[in-house]
């Protein structure tokens with residue numbers, strides 16, 4: 001962080017704090033991005049509207065397999081696994097896609113509430129050199145050729161080389177950048193709350209023509225989490241206890257004496273995606289870039305993975321090792337992933353309507369989804385394990401996630417993911433030691449000689465031929481696959497990690 005003294009317009013002298021990257025919003029996407037940048041030794045600050053990391057409502061109920069893997073790549077998955085419950089929770093329609101046979105160390109989803117997730121993430125980034133401005137709001141910005149002036153609600157200016165909007169679905173950054181947010185208007189709304197009751201609610205979940213409704217008793221024994229679908233699309237404003245009472249009476253004939261709400265919120269099936277993830281020095285990640293109905297639990301996982309895709313690229317551009325055009329690959333890779341997830345959640349929403357014709361569709365879909373091939377494809381999509389970034393033609397590993405293999409190295413047994421903890425690129429030489437000389441990139445790319453005995457099996461794809469070497473990006477995706485030659489390696493190194501350093 002750098003303190004600069006500048007002249008303001010009234011000729012008074014003000015101190016302006018400068019960071020390489022400022023992130024607006026310290027939710028899951030913002031915190032993950034901050035961690036990635038800090039690991040890459042970039043001066044990063046987060047501006048978060050809340051007074052601290054505590055999240056009043058629970059929101060997301062878990063993360064899927066690929067997200068657990070990316071946390072494992074940074075050595076922190078155990079912190080989440082220790083507090084959550086593993087479960088087969090990849091669903092389509094009413095069918096649960098069992099993915100316990102997937103070739104990953106985490107062939108499951110993890111049930112863990114977003115307030116726990118954010119607490120664990122906040123504790124993690126507190127260990128890293130991340131500056132957080134809590135209780136502070138980004139109120140606007142102006143970008144120029146060299147950077148971005150970020151205006152905060154308390155009036156203190158910040159200057160950044162890049163600004164990333166991780167400020168949620170109503171993103172001010174997206175709107176102020178003039179980025180379009182095309183998609184589909186909401187057709188239904190749900191109320192979700194934590195309340196106390198004077199009457200015992202019915203057990204289980206009720207489905208009717210409006211949607212889904214249910215109660216869940218919390219650990220303290222007296223508070224209930226309630227979710228209900230409103231009969232008509234609710235207004236955009238904050239919901240009240242009265243709104244909740246009326247919605248429950250419409251379904252159950254009673255509101256069970258709801259009182260003392262801890263929080264009440266409304267969510268809808270509005271489905272929209274930013275037309276561009278970057279305008280100049282301003283980028284978007286997480287809900288700021290895409291919103292959808294929470295069915296299927298995709299939102300938080302998508303945002304965390306956006307951050308992991310963007311972090312190392314932005315770090316390299318800030319450090320000057322790569323051209324700014326590297327940032328274009330962020331949109332090119334992540335926009336299609338979210339677009340696909342949006343279509344999945346829209347299909348999920350349609351299948352949740354309970355008229356007889358939709359029920360017939362659900363029956364047919366369930367039958368198909370229980371077959372092996374469709375099960376694998378759908379579970380691959382929901383878990384995020386099937387993601388393939390378009391890095392051109394070649395070996396099936398190219399553009400896909402690197403499996404967490406058990407390697408034998410000069411330092412003993414190591415898992416691939418352990419070699420990614422520092423978020424540095426990795427050339428894994430699985431052939432004869434000394435096959436490669438990457439001296440011109442040695443300041444940026446680690447090289448490890450290793451051997452691996454087992455099969456190479458990828459989720460959904462199946463068994464693939466064993467490569468002799470792999471170049472792995474810091475986000476865990478394979479940028480080059482060796483076939484016994486060096487063919488294409490210098491190009492891949494230069495494309496992803498910058499030009500060679502002169503001897």
Ligand SMILES: Cc1cc2nc3c(=O)[nH]c(=O)nc-3n(C[C@H](O)[C@H](O)[C@H](O)COP(=O)(O)OP(=O)(O)OC[C@H]3O[C@@H](n4cnc5c(N)ncnc54)[C@H](O)[C@@H]3O)c2cc1C
Pocket residue numbers: 024025026027028029030047048049050059060061062063114136137138139166167168169172192266267285286287288294296297298299300301302303
């Ligand atoms: C009821 C409900 C259930 C859900 N269930 C699931 C689920 O099961 N699984 C799942 O994956 N997802 C679920 N989601 C979605 C999930 O909550 C979001 O996808 C996730 O929170 C997005 O993370 P984010 O960091 O992008 O944005 P957010 O979590 O919205 O974080 C944005 C942050 O930015 C801050 N902020 C906003 N504006 C500013 C500003 N101008 N200046 C500074 N700070 C600002 C906010 O205070 C907030 O902390 C659910 C959502 C809801 C509402």
